Amino acid sequence: MSHALLSPSASHRWLECPPSVRLTEFMEDKSSAYADEGTLAHSIAENKLKSYLGYTNDFIECEDTSMNEYTDDYVTFVAEQMSVLENPSAYVEQRVDCSKYVPKCFGTCDALIISDGVLHICDLKYGSGVKVDAVGNDQLRIYALGAFEMFSCLYDISTVRMSIFQPRLSHSDTWEISIDELLKWANEVLAPAAKQAWNGEGEFKAGDHCRFCKAKEMCRKRAEYNLELARYDFEPPATLDNTEISAILAKADELVSWVTDVKEYALRQALSGVTYDGFKVVEGRSNRKYTDENAVVDTVKAAGFDPYEHSVLGITAMTALLGKKKFTELLGGLIEKPQGKPTLVPMSDKRPAINTANEDFKEEN
Numbered sequence: 001m002s003h004a005l006l007s008p009s010a011s012h013r014w015l016e017c018p019p020s021v022r023l024t025e026f027m028e029d030k031s032s033a034y035a036d037e038g039t040l041a042h043s044i045a046e047n048k049l050k051s052y053l054g055y056t057n058d059f060i061e062c063e064d065t066s067m068n069e070y071t072d073d074y075v076t077f078v079a080e081q082m083s084v085l086e087n088p089s090a091y092v093e094q095r096v097d098c099s100k101y102v103p104k105c106f107g108t109c110d111a112l113i114i115s116d117g118v119l120h121i122c123d124l125k126y127g128s129g130v131k132v133d134a135v136g137n138d139q140l141r142i143y144a145l146g147a148f149e150m151f152s153c154l155y156d157i158s159t160v161r162m163s164i165f166q167p168r169l170s171h172s173d174t175w176e177i178s179i180d181e182l183l184k185w186a187n188e189v190l191a192p193a194a195k196q197a198w199n200g201e202g203e204f205k206a207g208d209h210c211r212f213c214k215a216k217e218m219c220r221k222r223a224e225y226n227l228e229l230a231r232y233d234f235e236p237p238a239t240l241d242n243t244e245i246s247a248i249l250a251k252a253d254e255l256v257s258w259v260t261d262v263k264e265y266a267l268r269q270a271l272s273g274v275t276y277d278g279f280k281v282v283e284g285r286s287n288r289k290y291t292d293e294n295a296v297v298d299t300v301k302a303a304g305f306d307p308y309e310h311s312v313l314g315i316t317a318m319t320a321l322l323g324k325k326k327f328t329e330l331l332g333g334l335i336e337k338p339q340g341k342p343t344l345v346p347m348s349d350k351r352p353a354i355n356t357a358n359e360d361f362k363e364e365n
């Protein structure tokens with residue numbers, strides 16, 4: 001699959017850090033098994049949506065029960081979005097040209113629905129790691145701009161609706177803005193940053209967007225950003241106060257992720273012959289294992305013992321075995337979600353705060 005240099009999917013990164021584009025242009029892209037799974041899910045979803053809309057009679061068999069159900073859910077979601085519009089037209093996997101604002105940029109809208117007045121982009125996210133919101137989503141805004149350029153001569157569009165559908169997290173989110181707001185953002189924010197990125201100009205800026213950058217392990221800006229914490233000017237007294245601890249917490253996740261990236265990169269380099277002063281590569285700890293499991297089973301059985309342990313499948317494996325619908329039908333009443341372990345998170349996190357001992361004490365008094 002070819003990608004634009006300034007791709008919509010990476011736009012959050014290059015809008016924050018424009019020079020990262022040229023810095024990483026020729027760096028290797030490590031496509032993961034997760035990406036391959038996402039590509040397969042998108043082809044299945046595309047095929048199902050096209051057959052739902054009557055655009056094809058071909059049917060692609062999906063052998064993965066969960067993927068089959070998740071892609072069914074996606075089709076239902078798109079159908080629901082269409083049902084609230086009058087005489088909607090739907091375009092599936094529609095390629096759109098976004099180069100009016102971003103040089104040589106194009107993108108593909110998973111589902112694009114248009115009816116008079118409204119343009120609606122639906123984006124299927126098959127990942128289950130990070131929940132993605134539609135509000136303020138740069139990728140969707142760029143798709144919407146491309147779609148607007150393509151269809152504004154045919155439809156009178158005043159409202160842009162953008163949805164993320166993330167079935168594996170049971171998550172969907174929709175954001176609506178006026179076309180004027182979208183065009184203002186395109187002219188005032190997107191186009192200037194895209195121009196800088198294309199020309200390799202602008203300021204390097206580190207942040208949570210770095211985790212998707214191919215330079216994340218070696219980038220000097222990211223190192224400086226994280227090492228700022230190590231240089232934190234701790235004043236007497238000998239213990240940290242709450243303000244200082246807040247400052248550390250605010251950067252802790254990013255710091256841990258940066259250190260992990262640097263360690264993994266350095267190990268890969270060391271294994272290919274690079275040496276780092278004061279470090280050597282050794283064998284990690286390992287556990288004993290059987291050399292031949294079948295022989296172990298035969299030997300233990302012959303000695304009159306049962307070599308197997310019997311345990312119930314975990315929820316994920318059981319869902320994969322039964323499929324989501326059957327799982328809910330058979331086991332829905334036997335599932336509970338215990339209270340999660342308390343976690344300290346930034347105020348921007350959407351989960352409601354839980355009562356702490358301090359608040360309980362205040363209530364009692």
Ligand code: SF4
Pocket residue numbers: 013017019020023204205206207209210213214215216217219220221222
């Ligand atoms: S790692 Fe972060 S700061 Fe460095 S180039 Fe990439 S996005 Fe920019």
